[in-house]
Amino acid sequence: MEFYKKGFSKYIPEFLLPKIKPKIIEDILKEDKVIGKIVGINLKPMDLNNQENLEKFLEALLELKDEDSNTLFIEGYENLSSLTLESIQDITKMKIFNGEYTRLSNILVVIRKIFSILKEDLEDKEILVVCDEKEIAKRIIKEISKGFRFITSIGCEEYNDEIYEYILDETGLSLFYPISIHKILSRYSVIINYTEKLEFDISKVKRNAIVFNFSKIDLKDNKNRTHFIEDYGFDFKELGIKTEWINHKITSSLFESLLGMENHSINYLISGNNYYSLKDYVNLFIKVKGRF
Structure with a gap:
């Protein structure tokens, strides 16, 4: 949402903004290699446990997905039901890491x-x-x-x-x-x-x-x-990851989404x-x- 408020859109009343507007915002780099992408899907809060909202979200997400995309991190994923998480993974063929490992x-x-x-x-x-x-x-x-x-x-x-x-x-x-x-x-x-x-x-x-x-x-x-x-928590700087859109302090789940089962301090x-x-x-x- 904040991304779209940085340009001309910041002058548009929120109620006039579309709920869905898929866009690739930034590549996430590690040693100059792209290891992930930050994408914007919904401009307004969406309850993804609602089937209609989920279908719209997934349709937009699949527009941005490429053949190299195999993991997915959704902010607030912990509030999603296990059924919703399973549906997202089944349909997108992307794994959502919860940081358990x-x-x-x-x-x-x-x-x-x-x-x-x-x-x-x-x-x-x-x-x-x-x-x-x-x-x-x-x-x-x-x-x-x-x-x-x-x-x-x-x-x-x-x-x-x-x-x-x-x-x-x-x-x-x-x-x-x-x-x-x-x-x-x-x-x-x-x-x-x-x-x-x-x-x-x-x-x-x-x-x-x-x-x-x-x-x-x-x-x-x-x-x-x-x-x-x-x-x-992990520090992006010590991991050698470059991005302007994510706080340099990240959780286990986001760490796994980007680096899998790697071991880091x-x-x-x-x-x-x-x-x-x-x-x-x-x-x-x-x-x-x-x-x-």
Whole structure:
């Protein structure tokens, strides 16, 4: 919308602007090679969960798509239903990355960096994984098993035996399944939440615990602690990417859309739409007494 307000269109009342006007705005470059394009589709907000709007959006998008276009990033994609996302991917033949691979594969990297800043050891720390998706639970636990000896898992009770055997075979570690998590929340130094059905009071975790909230719920406890790690941020400048239209700080999902499964250093932790360097995050919310 802002692009079209820069030229003559800025003098046109908004109600006279068309809703759809597909246009390629800019090429995104990395080492002088085009790795993506910024395109404008809708001039006004559109509810893409509405079938009629979705059809118009896709028709316009396909006008701009070329044979090299195989990934897609839509601002606000997290508000789209799974059915809408599937339809977009099926019709356009472009994959929409949600940043899941980057978030999961870097959990232990981030935890280690945080504890390095704190000058504390991981070996004696306990970690709690809250996840109601079996395969994701396996991935998370296998990843963090490289750094933690004491891992508790809840949320996939139906598959406890399967997950237990898988982790034992893959890592040699035994998982702990508590009878009542409520009584032992204060012992965990790290909590990873990947469910929207959190069944315990988050305010009961210790104040300097590191909490990753990779669910879609707005996690907040009754002490108004909201500084949970929701995503990782990357810096365009360090990635060697050139564009004038995107903020140089980007999320995991946009990172994956442009660079796929590449590995790069994480520059920021994202919490409440704010970007913090790891050191700033630790100093603001972990180290300071009386604050989370």
